[in-house]
Amino acid sequence: xxxxxxxxxxxxxxxxxxxxxxxxxxxxxxxxxxxxxxxxxxxxxxxxxxxxxxxxxxxxxxxxxxxxxxxxxxxxxxxxxxxxxxxxxxxxxxxxxxxxxxxxxxxxxxxxxxxxxxxxxxxxxxxxxxxxxxxxxxxxxxxxxxxxxxxxxxxxxxxxxxxxxxxxxxxxxxxxxxxxxxxxxxxxxxxxxxxxxxxxxxxxxxxxxxxxxxxxxxxxxxxxxxxxxxxxxxxxxxxxxxxxxxxxxxxxxxxxxxxxxxxxxxxxxxxxxxxxxxxxxxxxxxxxxxxxxxxxxxxxxxxxxxxxxxxxxxxxxxxxxxxxxxxxxxxxxxxxxxxxxxxxxxxxxxxxxxxxxxxxxxxxxxxxxxxxxxxxxxxxxxxxxxxxxxxxxxxxxxxxxxxxxxxxxxxxxxxxxxxxxxxxxxxxxxxxxxxxxxxxxxxxxxxxxxxxxxxxxxxxxxxxxxxxx
Amino acid sequence: xxxxxxxxxxxxxxxxxxxxxxxxxxxxxxxxxxxxxxxxxxxxxxxxxxxxxxxxxxxxxxxxxxxxxxxxxxxxxxxxxxxxxxxxxxxxxxxxxxxxxxxxxxxxxxxxxxxxxxxxxxxxxxxxxxxxxxxxxxxxxxxxxxxxxxxxxxxxxxxxxxxxxxxxxxxxxxxxxxxxxxxxxxxxxxxxxxxxxxxxxxxxxxxxxxxxxxxxxxxxxxxxxxxxxxxxxxxxxxxxxxxxxxxxxxxxxxxxxxxxxxxxxxxxxxxxxxxxxxxxxxxxxxxxxxxxxxxxxxxxxxxxxxxxxxxxx
Numbered sequence: 189x190x191x192x193x194x195x196x197x198x199x200x201x202x203x204x205x206x207x208x209x210x211x212x213x214x215x216x217x218x219x220x221x222x223x224x225x226x227x228x229x230x231x232x233x234x235x236x237x238x239x240x241x242x243x244x245x246x247x248x249x250x251x252x253x254x255x256x257x258x259x260x261x262x263x264x265x266x267x268x269x270x271x272x273x274x275x276x277x278x279x280x281x282x283x284x285x286x287x288x289x290x291x292x293x294x295x296x297x298x299x300x301x302x303x304x305x306x307x308x309x310x311x312x313x314x315x316x317x318x319x320x321x322x323x324x325x326x327x328x329x330x331x332x333x334x335x336x337x338x339x340x341x342x343x344x345x346x347x348x349x350x351x352x353x354x355x356x357x358x359x360x361x362x363x364x365x366x367x368x369x370x371x372x373x374x375x376x377x378x379x380x381x382x383x384x385x386x387x388x389x390x391x392x393x394x395x396x397x398x399x400x401x402x403x404x405x406x407x408x409x410x411x412x413x414x415x416x417x418x419x420x421x422x423x424x425x426x427x428x429x430x431x432x433x434x435x436x437x438x439x440x441x442x443x444x445x446x447x448x449x450x451x452x453x454x455x456x457x458x459x460x461x462x463x464x465x466x467x468x469x470x471x472x473x474x475x476x477x478x479x480x481x482x483x484x485x486x487x488x489x490x491x492x493x494x495x496x497x498x499x500x501x502x503x504x505x506x507x508x509x510x511x512x513x514x515x516x517x518x519x520x521x522x523x524x525x526x527x528x529x530x531x532x533x534x535x536x537x538x539x540x541x542x543x544x545x546x547x548x549x550x551x552x553x554x555x556x557x558x559x560x561x562x563x564x565x566x567x568x569x570x571x572x573x574x575x576x577x578x579x580x581x582x583x584x585x586x587x588x589x590x591x592x593x594x595x596x597x598x599x600x601x602x603x604x605x606x607x608x609x610x611x612x613x614x615x616x617x618x619x620x621x622x623x624x625x626x627x628x629x630x631x632x633x634x635x636x637x638x639x640x641x642x643x644x645x646x647x648x649x650x651x652x653x654x655x656x657x
Numbered sequence: 658x659x660x661x662x663x664x665x666x667x668x669x670x671x672x673x674x675x676x677x678x679x680x681x682x683x684x685x686x687x688x689x690x691x692x693x694x695x696x697x698x699x700x701x702x703x704x705x706x707x708x709x710x711x712x713x714x715x716x717x718x719x720x721x722x723x724x725x726x727x728x729x730x731x732x733x734x735x736x737x738x739x740x741x742x743x744x745x746x747x748x749x750x751x752x753x754x755x756x757x758x759x760x761x762x763x764x765x766x767x768x769x770x771x772x773x774x775x776x777x778x779x780x781x782x783x784x785x786x787x788x789x790x791x792x793x794x795x796x797x798x799x800x801x802x803x804x805x806x807x808x809x810x811x812x813x814x815x816x817x818x819x820x821x822x823x824x825x826x827x828x829x830x831x832x833x834x835x836x837x838x839x840x841x842x843x844x845x846x847x848x849x850x851x852x853x854x855x856x857x858x859x860x861x862x863x864x865x866x867x868x869x870x871x872x873x874x875x876x877x878x879x880x881x882x883x884x885x886x887x888x889x890x891x892x893x894x895x896x897x898x899x900x901x902x903x904x905x906x907x908x909x910x911x912x913x914x915x916x917x918x919x920x921x922x923x924x925x926x927x928x929x930x931x932x933x934x935x936x937x938x939x940x941x942x943x944x945x946x947x948x949x950x951x952x953x954x955x956x957x958x959x960x961x962x963x964x965x966x967x968x969x970x
Contacts, residue, residue, distance in 0.1 A: 194804040208658065375658055594821035631668065638672055639679075642813045643820070647802075 189232040191441045215372045219346045226351035237313040245348040248323045252337035255330045271327035275320040287516030315355030326362040343369040352445035358456040358476035373450035383447025390440030395645030397602040398433030401426040403595045416585025420576045427566045428559050462614045464550035466530045504528040523564040680812025692836040693826035701737035702753030702791045708732035713766025715740035716892040719940045722950040723839040729954040736840030744872035745781040752793035763885045769904040776869045785815040843943045844936040857897035889919040893928035895935040900924035
């Protein structure tokens with residue numbers, strides 16, 4: 189089920205009403221309702237893949253219990269690696285098999301060897317990268333003895349499948365989210381209102397900004413041979429804002445929805461395009477994933493505890509893996525590698541060059557380089573990406589492709605609105621029309637946003653970009 | 658909890674009130690548009706009475722000069738085509754027209770896309786502002802989404818994303834063709850890129866989309882059942898020959914089975930090698946459209962005169 193669908197608009201009020209009125213504030217009933225709702229939410233897309241979710245949840249639940257009981261180091265290690273292997277096999281089979289098989293065949297063809305490997309014709313299960321990571325982190329934390337496993341199978345399965353964040357995060361840690369399933373929920377008016385406002389803002393970012401920009405971006409990137417350097421610059425700039433509006437919008441809806449049920453999820457975005465360094469950027473962009481990689485890949489690799497060269501290697505490897513996590517395509521691997529390289533170069537420069545650029549210049553520089561990396565993220569193939577970048581630098585052309593002027597105009601308006609909103613939130617955090625002390629201002633703002641969404645939103649049922657990861 | 662529901666109710670009531678008020682203004686703008694897209698769609702659905710009707714997407718809208726058709730056939734003509742549209746839009750226009758009268762001649766400009774890709778009901782959403790006033794098109798718009806019938810209660814939703822093209826004719830006219838062009842959208846520019854004498858190879862055959870084919874079949878049969886003389890036309894492209902695509906083969910089959918004339922220009926070398934006749938590889942400019950329309954009506958004319966009742970009805 190998509191957040192931006194009528195199905196969800198019917199589903200959510202029903203679950204909300206049942207949660208607060210029909211469960212008698214019983215914790216077990218509330219968890220049972222959330223579990224059933226979450227499975228319905230996920231199965232709405234394709235019920236067959238629900239079995240994967242159930243399997244992954246149950247496997248890690250029982251591995252967690254076994255890990256806790258087991259004192260023998262070798263057996264604990266075996267249990268731990270079995271959890272990692274099962275989750276990564278699921279992910280590898282559905283997401284990466286075709287990619288690696290194809291890459292293997294192509295590598296052999298470079299040496300004049302023809303190979304033929306069977307390709308899978310299966311759909312990537314929505315959200316598999318998210319729930320397997322969440323489930324894996326539970327087993328890892330138990331193995332590291334940072335977490336005591338729960339014996340409440342209902343609470344655990346509800347935690348793994350919690351519908352607001354099931355398909356595209358934020359990727360929650362068991363240490364933050366799981367305990368919330370053991371706390372009886374009392375209706376908190378302020379929390380619910382806060383959640384609704386976050387959802388409103390999220391929908392605004394998704395359907396007004398991201399989906400509108402997508403129309404222009406797709407028209408350019410789906411036909412790269414027909415466009416000039418200027419068009420690629422505009423399309424890439426738009427894509428940077430599209431993916432932000434899409435994913436940050438999704439995260440806001442997810443966090444807001446969770447608040448309706450009394451749950452607090454972690455913040456996932458913090459105005460990343462106002463970052464003055466790449467280190468800062470990754471502290472603001474997809475925070476739940478970057479901290480996951482930091483805790484479960486970068487630090488286990490040695491983090492910054494070794495030599496500078498070793499730290500750089502760890503950093504680069506982490507970003508390479510992160511790139512691959514985003515998609516089974518070399519474009520994502522290069523995108524990850526670029527961000528790894530940016531961070532390494534940034535740290536090297538900080539060590540050697542003592543000049544401090546003005547903050548505004550640093551922000552622009554980081555944004556420009558981030559956009560350059562987004563080219564690989566958006567392009568269909570590595571060849572397309574190099575063509576786009578090459579054209580940007582060698583053949584700007586005389587004009588920008590406008591396409592449908594109505595779409596372009598509303599795209600620009602969307603960009604200006606998003607920038608204004610972000611600017612105010614970044615530099616005037618105390619100023620918020622949605623939370624204004626004067627009620628008519630709050631009502632007028634909510635009404636304006638609703639009217640704007642209905643009038644200018646794109647309602648073509650488009651999926652959230654991160655669903656494919 | 659009561660406080661929450663009360664506040665949500667207040668917001669919904671205010672929103673509904675605004676929706677009704679805005680709807681009145683938007684409906685007025687739609688109904689009084691001096692030209693442009695909404696004028697054209699309204700005329701197609703609610704007013705046109707012309708003998709000849711052209712239906713198609715952008716190639717239908719740009720390539721068919723209504724004045725030439727009128728002068729040559731001696732019948733009035735309206736070009737109801739619209740850019741970016743496909744079979745769902747064609748069907749909606751057909752329902753709007755047939756609910757009021759029966760045209761004598763219908764020229765259907767069909768592209769490969771119209772039969773090979775899935776029907777894009779979302780694009781036909783440009784008809785939403787007419788949902789309330791034109792009941793025959795409702796079943797087609799209702800296919801846009803499961804709950805479209807419910808969403809159509811909102812006037813703001815019905816006018817979603819339409820504001821630019823709705824308001825523009827009040828400030829600038831003629832950008833989508835003047836009202837006097839009767840639905841034709843002339844393009845003045847000339848294509849600059851050339852193919853250097855090399856034609857693109859014939860595109861690979863792709864499977865037809867069953868849903869689109871079904872819509873097309875209904876389109877043809879409904880006009881035929883009502884006694885319209887139907888002509889199927891495939892417009893020329895620049896730089897590539899398309900003569901044996903799945904869509905064209907299906908058109909040939911339809912033509913043979915239903916005794917409907919078919920004119921395929923996508924392999925006509927008097928167009929496909931002449932960039933001066935095109936504005937881009939898919940659309941003719943004014944000169945190209947005039948040449949094409951003259952040739953086409955020259956081919957159509959014998960059929961219309963062979964059926965004298967057409968011009969008398």
